[in-house]
Amino acid sequence: xxxxxxSSFIKDYPASVxxxxxxxxxxxxxxxxxxxxxxxxGSPIGLPIYDVIDYTSEEFSIRCEQCLIGGEQVxxxxxxxxxELNTTWLEWTISPWTENPGxxxxxxxxxxxxxxxxxxxxxxxxSKSIARIGGWEVDLLSNTMHWTRVTKEIHEVxxxxxxxxxxxxxxYKEGVDRDKISDLVSxxxxxxxxxxxxxxxxxxxxxxxWVRTKxxxxxxxxxxxxxxxxxxxxxxxxxVELKYNEVSDRLAIATKAASIGIWDYNVVxxxxxxxxxxxxxxxxxKKNFSGVVEAWESSVHPDDIAPSQELLQxxxxxxxxxxxxxxxxxxxxxxxxxRAIAFIQRGDNGNALKMIGTNWDITKNKKSEIKLKNLxxxxxxxxxxxxxxxxxxxxxxxxxxxNLSMLTxxxxxxGDNNEKDRLTKMLCEASESLDETVQHLTExxxxxxxxxxxxxxVNLYETIKGVEKNLAVLLKEKNTKCEVKVEKKLQINAIPxxxxxxxxxxxxxxxxxxxxERSLALRITAERKGQYTMVTFSDNGLGIDLKRHHNAxxxxxxxxxxxxxxxxxxxxxxxxQIESMNGKIEVDSKINEGTNFRLYFEAINV
Amino acid sequence: MKKFENVxxxxxxxxxxxxxxxxxxxxxxGDDILVYDNGKVALNDLKLNxxxxxxxxxxxxxxxxxxxxxxxxxxxxxxxxxxxxLNNTVVYITSSSVDPRDxxxxxxxxxxxxxxxxxxxxxxxxxxxxxxxx
Numbered sequence: 001x002x003x004x005x006x007s008s009f010i011k012d013y014p015a016s017v018x019x020x021x022x023x024x025x026x027x028x029x030x031x032x033x034x035x036x037x038x039x040x041x042g043s044p045i046g047l048p049i050y051d052v053i054d055y056t057s058e059e060f061s062i063r064c065e066q067c068l069i070g071g072e073q074v075x076x077x078x079x080x081x082x083x084e085l086n087t088t089w090l091e092w093t094i095s096p097w098t099e100n101p102g103x104x105x106x107x108x109x110x111x112x113x114x115x116x117x118x119x120x121x122x123x124x125x126x127s128k129s130i131a132r133i134g135g136w137e138v139d140l141l142s143n144t145m146h147w148t149r150v151t152k153e154i155h156e157v158x159x160x161x162x163x164x165x166x167x168x169x170x171x172y173k174e175g176v177d178r179d180k181i182s183d184l185v186s187x188x189x190x191x192x193x194x195x196x197x198x199x200x201x202x203x204x205x206x207x208x209x210w211v212r213t214k215x216x217x218x219x220x221x222x223x224x225x226x227x228x229x230x231x232x233x234x235x236x237x238x239x240v241e242l243k244y245n246e247v248s249d250r251l252a253i254a255t256k257a258a259s260i261g262i263w264d265y266n267v268v269x270x271x272x273x274x275x276x277x278x279x280x281x282x283x284x285x286k287k288n289f290s291g292v293v294e295a296w297e298s299s300v301h302p303d304d305i306a307p308s309q310e311l312l313q314x315x316x317x318x319x320x321x322x323x324x325x326x327x328x329x330x331x332x333x334x335x336x337x338x339r340a341i342a343f344i345q346r347g348d349n350g351n352a353l354k355m356i357g358t359n360w361d362i363t364k365n366k367k368s369e370i371k372l373k374n375l376x377x378x379x380x381x382x383x384x385x386x387x388x389x390x391x392x393x394x395x396x397x398x399x400x401x402x403n404l405s406m407l408t409x410x411x412x413x414x415g416d417n418n419e420k421d422r423l424t425k426m427l428c429e430a431s432e433s434l435d436e437t438v439q440h441l442t443e444x445x446x447x448x449x450x451x452x453x454x455x456x457x458v459n460l461y462e463t464i465k466g467v468e469k470n471l472a473v474l475l476k477e478k479n480t481k482c483e484v485k486v487e488k489k490l491q492i493n494a495i496p497x498x499x500x501x502x503x504x505x506x507x508x509x510x511x512x513x514x515x516x517e518r519s520l521a522l523r524i525t526a527e528r529k530g531q532y533t534m535v536t537f538s539d540n541g542l543g544i545d546l547k548r549h550h551n552a553x554x555x556x557x558x559x560x561x562x563x564x565x566x567x568x569x570x571x572x573x574x575x576x577q578i579e580s581m582n583g584k585i586e587v588d589s590k591i592n593e594g595t596n597f598r599l600y601f602e603a604i605n606v
Numbered sequence: 607m608k609k610f611e612n613v614x615x616x617x618x619x620x621x622x623x624x625x626x627x628x629x630x631x632x633x634x635x636g637d638d639i640l641v642y643d644n645g646k647v648a649l650n651d652l653k654l655n656x657x658x659x660x661x662x663x664x665x666x667x668x669x670x671x672x673x674x675x676x677x678x679x680x681x682x683x684x685x686x687x688x689x690x691x692l693n694n695t696v697v698y699i700t701s702s703s704v705d706p707r708d709x710x711x712x713x714x715x716x717x718x719x720x721x722x723x724x725x726x727x728x729x730x731x732x733x734x735x736x737x738x739x740x
Contacts, residue, residue, distance in 0.1 A: 391705040395671065398702035399619060402725035406625040426621050 019097070021106040022068055024049050033111065049109070055080055063094055064107060071096045071104050077114070089118040132233035138165050140189075140225055151231045154211065156203035173200040173208065184215065189224055192217045198238060210238035261359040263292070265342075267316065267352045272296075281338060281359055283330030301327035301335065308340075315344060316352045325362065337366040393441055400434035443573060455581060457491040457604055458499050460535065464524055467503040474511050479519040486526045492533045493602035498577040505570045506597060510539040515592065532583065532600040540594040546587070553587060608739040610636035614663035616648045616680065617641075617700065618672045626667065626700075626726055633731045636665075644672045645680030653687075662693045665738065667726075670701045670708065677701070681715050696738065698722055 010017060010028050016036055019028040026044050037044065037052065044052045050061065056078075063074045076092040093110040128134070134151030138144075145163045152161055155171055169185065172178040177199040184195040196214045203209060212234045218226035255262060261278030265271070272292040279286045282299040289295040297305060304326035315322035322342040327335050342357030407430060411423045464484050468475065475482065507522075514520040523538045544553060554575040578585045582602050589595040613636040617623055623641055630636060640663060642648035656662055670677035677699065684697075696719040699712055704723065712718050719738075722730055 391703065395701070395703045395705070398704070399622075399724060402702060403619065403621045403625070406725045407621065410625070410628060426624065430621055 016111040018109045020049050067094045067096055067107055068104050088113060088115045134231045136231055137228040154231060154233045156205045171201045173202050188215055188217045188227055192219050192224060209233060210235040259361060263357050265355040267354060278359060281361055282328050299328045301329055336361055337363045396437045400430055403430040454495045455493050458494045458496050460490050460492055460526055461486045461488045463499045464503060467500060467507055471507050478511055478514055482522045484524045490526055491604045493604055494581050502574050502577055505574050506537050510541055514541045528603055531603060533603040535599040537597040543591040543593055543595055544589040545591055546589050609634050610665050612638040612663045614640040614666040616645060617669035618643045629728050629731055633728050635731050645675030649680055649683050656691050662695050664693055664695055666697045667700045668697050670703060685717060700724055700726055
């Protein structure tokens with residue numbers, strides 16, 4: 001019964017098992033074993049195993065003999081090269097079986113196909129060799145060290161080289177590298193800690209190499225008995241990595257120093273990433289924003305969002321380059337100008353995949369650009385004015401001097417005394433005109449020379465009333481109704497003498513060019529307009545044809561009325577005086593209805 | 607020597623007018639001399655005369671800087687008068703201006719024959735006589 005049970009157990013055993021007696025004759029086997037047996041028909045029971053399996057090696061029979069005699073399990077790996085078949089690897093486990101202790105009755109032979117495992121091992125070895133991964137081991141009991149072939153190759157030592165722990169450590173580069181490995185090994189020995197690090201060695205041939213060394217510790221009975229690990233040549237990768245780190249560190253330092261922000265937009269997944277500099281450029285705290293798009297939209301000047309987004313879309317379509325400027329408003333209200341340039345990566349079909357861009361602050365340039373442009377405008381405006389002024393001066397001086405030379409010419413030839421008197425009278429008139437012109441010019445030049453630092457608060461109401469009083473006689477002659485609707489305490493920033501001169505000129509103009517058909521009515525009001533106080537000076541006089549004279553009304557020596565006192569200098573000087581006080585003057589008028597002058601002066605905040 | 611039939615001077619400077627009239631008399635420039643002290647009066651009067659069947663002046667001396675209507679505005683309007691009415695009228699600009707922009711602008715008016723920088727001399731008038739009448 002027992003034998004039968006055992007036998008049936010063997011039959012169904014899920015491995016290839018064969019049992020032989022001491023004569024090596026088969027007495028039992030598993031079904032699997034029989035199945036794997038090719039070229040054999042009929043039951044193999046009773047046959048010698050060597051007759052049934054023709055591929056057993058000589059070593060196999062030796063080992064079987066050893067096992068029968070020694071009674072200890074042996075293992076044997078056999079490489080089987082069968083014609084027209086791939087190499088297979090077999091592992092034989094040969095165990096003795098006994099019925100009575102002390103005597104071996106036969107063998108239990110288990111066959112295991114380990115081809116797959118073997119292949120994997122080979123592959124691993126191969127890949128380790130390719131990856132230049134070697135192994136090492138220190139047996140602390142026998143105090144020996146073993147290096148694999150690859151480890152030796154990495155150290156550039158000959159194959160027969162026998163390493164020891166101390167020498168092994170001395171291959172590490174003196175200094176930080178050797179200190180580090182010494183510490184790691186020491187920690188391993190004392191505390192059983194494993195390690196994995198990257199260090200430099202100097203090979204036997206003096207070459208510096210980056211290696212990755214890994215160590216494991218084997219502990220038996222609280223005692224470290226073995227250290228082992230891998231040793232890998234990572235020189236090429238490490239140097240590439242170091243180079244990359246160097247470059248990217250350099251870039252990071254450079255961009256940080258130059259305050260250049262870098263952004264990266266994954267078009268496909270719609271993900272925008274900013275570096276830290278970007279947040280700085282926008283005056284933002286990175287922590288306060290969950291998303292970059294949100295951060296961008298919250299900071300860009302409202303007027304610049306739509307154009308920037310439109311440009312982005314056009315750039316993505318490939319219609320234009322992405323190279324633009326926009327304003328950002330910092331949380332403290334400060335407006336900064338940002339220049340943005342981006343490069344687009346495209347797929348094979350031309351679709352935009354990724355956009356990488358830079359931002360930098362150009363506020364300083366922008367400000368100096370604006371300043372420069374203003375200066376240029378002022379300069380060309382002044383140049384223009386000077387040019388006009390020069391021509392006006394030349395014209396006016398010439399017209400009098402030519403009259404003078406003509407008259408003196410006539411006078412020298414004139415015999416008739418009456419005519420002589422007439423010429424002399426005209427000569428006086430011409431020289432007086434010349435004198436008057438020179439006076440006007442002096443006055444004009446004076447406006448330009450007078451410094452802005454003469455500006456001080458001036459009470460507008462009192463100034464108007466003062467001028468009105470001075471002209472009381474003339475105003476009364478015209479039966480003038482004068483309405484001054486100005487806050488009595490209102491002050492403006494102005495040069496007092498100019499204020500008098502400007503108001504005097506406007507009053508006299510209104511008197512001069514009042515309508516003969518109605519009595520003169522003047523109205524003066526003042527109101528705040530932004531940084532200015534705007535004074536409106538209105539009359540109901542003759543008016544000016546502004547369609548015809550608009551460009552010339554404030555010009556020098558422009559007169560629009562047939563009036564004996566019209567000199568064409570007053571408004572020119574008025575304009576110059578107002579402008580030299582940082583103000584401006586505007587006019588509108590209707591023929592036969594009246595004229596409104598609007599004067600803008602620097603307001604004073606109360 | 608022949609002389610101009612009718613001459614016109616448009617200028618607001620009465621000393622200049624006195625001078626040029628005196629010089630015209632000297633060189634026997636013309637008989638009928640019309641004087642206006644601004645462009646507007648001149649234009650209105652000349653147009654009225656023309657309507658009344660009177661011939662327009664054959665030569666006009668025109669100042670540029672005048673009140674009410676300056677020389678430029680006068681020219682702009684005067685150019686619109688049809689050629690048949692014009693009586694071969696030529697315009698000479700008389701001005702004290704040496705502004706090159708004025709000289710360039712004058713070239714755009716075909717009716718303007720020349721530019722005389724004040725003061726006008728007897729010699730200037732004699733040359734004009736030679737050119738226009740002889």
